[in-house]
Amino acid sequence: MQKTYKAICLPCRFSDPTNPLQKPRAPSKVSAYEGATEVQTMEELEELLSDPDDMKMQALLVRERILGPAHPDTSYYIRYRGAVYADMGDFDRCIALWMYALDMQMSKLDPLSPMTQSSLLSFAELFSFMMGTGRTRSICLVQFSDIYSIFSKAITELERGRVVLMDTETRPSERDFQNYSKIVTIIMHLMSLICRLSSKLAEDEEFQFKKLVYKLIKLEPRNASGQTLLHLAANQETTSVGKYPVCDFPCINCIELLTELDAAIDCVDLNGNTALHVASMQKVPNADIMLSLLKAGAHIDTVNGEDKEAMDYLVTRKKALVSAIMPQNFTSLQCLAAKAVRKYKIRYRSLPRDLQLFTDKH
Numbered sequence: 583m584q585k586t587y588k589a590i591c592l593p594c595r596f597s598d599p600t601n602p603l604q605k606p607r608a609p610s611k612v613s614a615y616e617g618a619t620e621v622q623t624m625e626e627l628e629e630l631l632s633d634p635d636d637m638k639m640q641a642l643l644v645r646e647r648i649l650g651p652a653h654p655d656t657s658y659y660i661r662y663r664g665a666v667y668a669d670m671g672d673f674d675r676c677i678a679l680w681m682y683a684l685d686m687q688m689s690k691l692d693p694l695s696p697m698t699q700s701s702l703l704s705f706a707e708l709f710s711f712m713m714g715t716g717r718t719r720s721i722c723l724v725q726f727s728d729i730y731s732i733f734s735k736a737i738t739e740l741e742r743g744r745v746v747l748m749d750t751e752t753r754p755s756e757r758d759f760q761n762y763s764k765i766v767t768i769i770m771h772l773m774s775l776i777c778r779l780s781s782k783l784a785e786d787e788e789f790q791f792k793k794l795v796y797k798l799i800k801l802e803p804r805n806a807s808g809q810t811l812l813h814l815a816a817n818q819e820t821t822s823v824g825k826y827p828v829c830d831f832p833c834i835n836c837i838e839l840l841t842e843l844d845a846a847i848d849c850v851d852l853n854g855n856t857a858l859h860v861a862s863m864q865k866v867p868n869a870d871i872m873l874s875l876l877k878a879g880a881h882i883d884t885v886n887g888e889d890k891e892a893m894d895y896l897v898t899r900k901k902a903l904v905s906a907i908m909p910q911n912f913t914s915l916q917c918l919a920a921k922a923v924r925k926y927k928i929r930y931r932s933l934p935r936d937l938q939l940f941t942d943k944h
Contacts, residue, residue, distance in 0.1 A: 854887035
């Protein structure tokens with residue numbers, strides 16, 4: 583049976599002056615509501631009538647008390663009020679309200695909830711707008727602490743989601759995997775946004791950020807296609823994350839950061855593609871992206887599920903890029919020997935295990 587809620591308006595509470603029905607006192611003030619507390623008397627209410635902003639805070643307080651923090655309408659209207667402030671250019675109040683709503687969602691909703699996911703994406707879109715995208719000028723200075731906080735919360739949500747996906751008893755649904763993939767993509771956009779601030783970060787802020795990215799790498803997240811963080815960083819499709827633009831991919835800053843922090847360079851997705859393969863398959867392949875991966879140790883001769891190397895895709899579409907990349911600089915004699923073994927079908931299963939695996943890549 584669905585629980586019903588009954589709100590009692592303030593005048594009704596004082597309909598009997600000798601025995602007024604008092605409101606329950608909130609345990610503490612909420613900073614996101616500017617420290618507002620619910621009015622207790624008609625006199626206090628009349629004082630607020632001249633201030634529409636305070637009245638809006640009263641509405642949020644009353645809704646949260648009556649519906650409770652787990653009700654979707656509670657966080658929805660907090661986020662709505664924050665969006666109104668953002669439209670007015672009051673980004674600090676928007677961030678405070680949205681942060682409060684996100685904490686509420688993460689504490690009350692199940693992992694991988696679409697509502698939590700939507701809140702994380704909204705933050706990424708807001709920060710991107712504030713920082714300016716493309717030809718748009720920066721609206722105002724975005725604080726590292728704000729983006730870092732959301733980046734950290736997104737990784738926490740990823741960890742919670744990972745527990746769901748690994749639970750063999752509950753049997754996660756296809757939707758769970760899709761929601762997990764979406765959060766991984768949102769995290770990539772948040773990472774790219776912080777990379778934009780890299781030149782302005784203090785030494786301790788840079789250390790904090792890299793430490794958190796290193797933790798993320800060790801979680802080894804993958805999307806539904808089996809793509810790693812490096813795959814996503816090299817993939818133009820990562821750009822499409824929501825209704826509004828956030829960051830453009832491929833992102834060389836993310837690639838350089840991930841490889842610096844020892845992200846596995848030659849992991850393959852479900853189609854056998856490495857990040858280098860993905861970079862070469864883009865509609866407009868970028869030589870700088872591919873060179874960044876190669877200089878970080880990406881194996882140029884690795885073949886995918888179609889038995890093709892990354893360079894094979896460039897030869898058929900972008901021959902000029904092959905000259906710019908100069909693949910001969912990244913090809914070793916060991917690679918040439920392995921390719922010869924595969925080409926002429928020479929038996930090599932008697933070789934040591936590591937050499938077998940190396941030859942299999944070619």
